[in-house]
Amino acid sequence: MLVPFKDLKSEFKRILLSNGFTESKADEVAIIFAENSRDGVHSHGLNRFPAFIQYVRDGHVIPDAEPVKVGGFGSLEQWDGRYGPGMLNAKFCMNRAIELGNEYGIGCVAIKNTNHWMRGGTYGWQAAEAGMISISFTNTIANMPPWGGVVPRLSNDPLIIAVPRKEGHVVLDMAISQYAIGKLNLYKSRNEQLPLPGGYDKGGNLSIDPAAILESERVLPIGFWKGSGLSLMLDLLATVLSQGRSTATITKAGPEAGISQVFIAIKPIGIKNNELIEQILSYAKSSRPLHEGDDILYPGENTLKTREKSMREGVWVDERIWEKVKNL
């Protein structure tokens, strides 16, 4: 069903207020959850909201914790998120990286002891709205085996790269696993096969069967050995720069809490930016499409279309989850 954006937001806010959030923090968090659903990222919008509230009730997310600066050197800063809401910490850090980028040309903020930022793209859009290029990433609990191994020891480390653009920002928001666990469960619940290999079955064969992959726990990193290496590097960077908890430490502790993240913002100081961006996008789009009439899309293009549709017609919600949230 379709729900107006403002109803979604006010429902989230009501529940947050009754779970220890102050007026302004409840407002900020409610907006982020509602925007994630508005942009079509349901897995980190409405659908994730009940689990987030449970994390708050279980004490893994501390509603009123504020980040504090614990180290730094020039345009590089280290913050402690003190187990506060991940999306508020992330928004704060990206904002700080933007300030540093505006002051120094490039700025980097690393944060430890923070929590799940929900949709990583949120912070790419935030930087782009401020006119800044950004690169950000997070570690997670172990959910992917390293190349050559069969037991999960790497995180799928969502990586976000965003470039501001007048006609619509270009925002890549991708995890290093080929398919998210949520996506595998979705295909499984529909009794559907994946369009492309997403992992291995127990026999070690590449598989498009979501049930077989979930059973083996051998989710595929993008590019096989390449994604495995990339994931390890992002965990190293997030952990070393923030001096925080690695995928190893997070996983051993149990719940996915107290994670590490990095936010880099760069000032696009050139004068030919728009022209160069259009040149690159139009060249990519000029490739002959695989299926006649299909469009080749740039990262973020669909997000913008979904956003406009949601604001015009209402935000699509899963009716059962919406009912559940209204009763929280």
Added chain:
Amino acid sequence: MLVPFKDLKSEFKRILLSNGFTESKADEVAIIFAENSRDGVHSHGLNRFPAFIQYVRDGHVIPDAEPVKVGGFGSLEQWDGRYGPGMLNAKFCMNRAIELGNEYGIGCVAIKNTNHWMRGGTYGWQAAEAGMISISFTNTIANMPPWGGVVPRLSNDPLIIAVPRKEGHVVLDMAISQYAIGKLNLYKSRNEQLPLPGGYDKGGNLSIDPAAILESERVLPIGFWKGSGLSLMLDLLATVLSQGRSTATITKAGPEAGISQVFIAIKPIGIKNNELIEQILSYAKSSRPLHEGDDILYPGENTLKTREKSMREGVWVDERIWEKVKNL
């Protein structure tokens, strides 16, 4: 056959000196080519040397061109490579990024009008040797179709991430295509199939047949749509930050020359770095291996082993190419 490192280097130097390189530049370039072979990256060591000399003779690489600073703001600088040797420009830029990183915490150098840097890992090792974390990438000529398209419009944009470590630096050096074109040709020449899908055949089916992929020109980006998006973003970043030539412009002009690159260096200011790095590597290595007795390797681990072996026993060279180079 095996050749001592110093013979490889001196042979390269002799040829460079007779092709317009000054004593010191010939020395620097010869070392980089010899080191690439030493580390087992033959495709960008000896095997690439004849093509590099041809590029010099054709005027695409100008031996004595020096980079000049054309813009900047604090810890972000823009340089013009003036079509000089790509490896010297890259080494210079990484060095400058390291200086900026040491001064500001994080530094970024973007360069336009440069040339192929050969092995990207060279500059990751360089930064790691200087005790710095680094991220660097380059655009290239179009060699990969965007997701949903069938004609190459994206570059495979090698991406290098490196973290310094006492017992051996961790250095990821990967292109965004699943297999390099050189690797596909190698498998084809040996009449071998790829171990994993590397592209599509003309019928649009995922393929492990190198000949079929080379014929269709549909090389696979890592992670399908994800690598396609990542490649586009890296071209955007390299082009916008350097105000240089995009994959579109490079490809339309013909030879792969006058490309754009970015070098980011970050000062690892924490005190727990070694402990955190070992924690992450040992956790990844603790995954049960797929084949009993196999080791799970971190990025750069094999490079170090190959390097030590090359220095002990001699650098492996393809005899025919070595003879060809000696006659240059």
